Amino acid sequence: MPVIELSKVNVTFQQKNQTIVAVKEESLTVERGDIYGIVGYSGAGKSTLVRTINFLQKPSSGTVLINGTNIANLSSVELREQRKNIGMIFQHFNLMDELTVFGNIALPLKHSNLTKEAKNQKIKSLLELVGLADRADNYPAQLSGGQKQRVAIARALANDPEILISDEATSALDPRTTNQILDLLKELNEKLNLTIVLITHEMQAIKKIANKVAVMEAGAIIERGSLLEIFTQPKARLTKDFINTATNRDEALQKVLELLETKPLNADEELVELHYVGSETAQPLLSTIYADFKVMTNILYSNMEILRQTPVGTIIAILNGTPEQIRAAKSSIVDHNVQLTVLEEGK
């Protein structure tokens, strides 16, 4: 049974005489142990969709099942209990400045049945879990952004939730700290079998830890799939844009095209882009096309990522040879399951 099942969820807001449709008839299924990335630009409806999971946002229509239970049917007491099963972390941490780290993490345990001793023990182990064992007595102002987010994560996990919603939790952090927090989320996902819904506008974050991805635009999920599917066979223009930004491919291509303006391709040259997935790396292939067809390659950009243990790469290169040699080389590349696109032909 899926942990989260949103079906045909609509969320509309009334503002003066205007109706804003924030989520349009959207469905989403999250399985236990998933790290489900939801990517989209600001205003796409990501937060609104995800806030329906714990009814922080009640859908205008549609159903929300958590572990098979329709949460619209819960009493307010049951809903409060249910919400303990869903932790949340945010971009701006939302810590209480006047409380210590210990005090912040203790907040969600206020009404728990644990003894004082057990609560203290729980907080201590949460602090250890997020790597802040020595910071219990600090106030938020004494912590870095990354440390504050660690406190927020510990607080979100205080009631041992099965689900963690991360709403742009790394958006205010520098790249190194972002990576550390993402590593921590992945570790918690594995160690605690925590299901994570990760909202972000950065494909980079999703690429690092998610196993599934949904791309949202104007209240709708326009594309969804496994991380590998989305990265290797993106269909929507927006998905491609997010991926190309995450791999710096667009920036590199821009530079290559600028270079070609000053030094255009010769008649015996072609600019090509190669995409490969799996162990079939394209680089050795480029050496063999020289040996086999006497086609020389000049690699201008190369990027390889390991996504869920699978290498995925892009190469932008100039091929140099006679038209026949280049044709034979390209057909050999394609025969090796490398996707090839001609970006520009020499004149």
Ligand SMILES: Nc1ncnc2c1ncn2[C@@H]1O[C@H](COP(=O)(O)OP(=O)(O)OP(=O)(O)O)[C@@H](O)[C@H]1O
């Ligand atoms: N409480 C509200 N009242 C009116 N409109 C709202 C409300 N909450 C969200 N919206 C609108 O719904 C749309 C989706 O907003 P939402 O915050 O879900 O997008 P998002 O993709 O999460 O973007 P961001 O990351 O900027 O929050 C926007 O047009 C927003 O203005």
